[in-house]
Amino acid sequence: MTSLTMMATVCVALAALLLTYALTEQPGGAHARARANLERGRQTAHSSGEAVPGGGGLWGAARRLTPAGQVQRIDGLLARAGRPSAWPLERILVAKVLLPAVAATFMFLLVTNNPDRRLIIFAVTMVVLAWFLPEVLLYNTGIKRRAAIQKALPDTLDQMTIAVEAGLGFESAMAHVARNGAGPLSEELIRTLQDIQVGQPRRDAYQALADRSPEPDLKRFLRAIIQAERHGVSVARVLATQASEMRLKRRQRAEEKAMKIPVKVVFPLILTILPVLFIVVMGPGVLNIIDAFSST
Known part of the structure; x- marks a missing residue:
């Protein structure tokens, strides 16, 4: 060595x-x-440019x-x-x-x-991948968290609507749903309630939740809540409307995924299944034709 x-x-x-x-x-x-x-x-x-x-x-x-x-x-x-x-x-x-x-x-x-040249290219590729690996893992975690929030949002709004219609205030309904739930959406709701409890204005706390959230539907719901509080609109009506809209969007996303399945199946079918099927079906006939021409 x-x-x-x-x-x-x-x-x-x-x-x-x-x-x-x-x-x-x-x-x-x-x-x-x-x-x-x-x-x-x-x-x-x-983030405005000051040194940390x-x-x-x-x-x-x-x-x-x-x-x-x-x-x-x-x-x-x-x-x-x-x-x-x-x-x-x-x-x-x-x-x-x-x-x-x-x-x-x-x-x-x-x-x-x-x-070797190929080994040098492989080495450079591995170094670049090692540099971007933490960001890729964080990005993947963010995508999974966004999907979890998107999945839990319609049911959470339904529970909040039922709680508000039963006589609870909006924050009490939010606390009830957050305590009985699990996942990133419940964690964000608990953090928002903690911000309000330490003295942060409710609109600022809701806006901070919208800024932290990677899910556009949650941001749209929070903007609707902020506008409702600003103009004196009934929160129960806003919750019912938003819950109905979220359920509709969830059904539309499911239909969209179902419609994409045939398109996604075409490429594996063409690349893997059809060639093997052609060999099994047409292979014996091709061999017979070759034998017939070779014997004449």
Whole structure:
């Protein structure tokens, strides 16, 4: 083993240790986590171009190495993914720095032993994939969360409508549905109620929920609620209308998916099933024709 290979191996091991430490170590205990939660809104406020303080240690270095626009985009992906507690912004930044470093060092070892053009292209592709891997995972989590909110929204509005018609206020109905439900929509409703309880105006809390939500139907419902409160319209009537509209949209989405199935089935049918069927049906006839011409 050459000295260059040994140095690269040591770099891979060191990068792997740093990545493991960054993904498992907590940022300074419960006090630091509580402070980060309280200052979470400040990170969004810095999207106008102000500099966000980077902190110290490995996380501070990762923040300084990541461009400001990239940090803002990752923060937006985290907001759409519901800000998982196990993946704060700093941990994502560290992963985006260390994962490409580990991949680049490992691929450098492979390319050094076998400098083939295809292997070089594969190495570059793997490094690029390692750089975008955290964002792809966050984007996938955001899509799943949006689908869960979209699926739970019609039933949640029906329950809220029943609760309001039974005599509860809108916030009490929201609290009742959130306590008895599960999933990202219930979590967002609980967070909105907590914002109201700590003194935030109701319109601001509803607007913050609309800004956090990745689902357009939920944003449309919240805008309707804000307009109803502003103009004095009955909330029960708005809830009934929105619930009926959400059920109609859910039925239309189901019909749309059902109509797309024949189109999606055509390509596997043409590429996999029909060639085999042609071979089974026409194969013996073709062989007989070949035998007949070869014998004459």
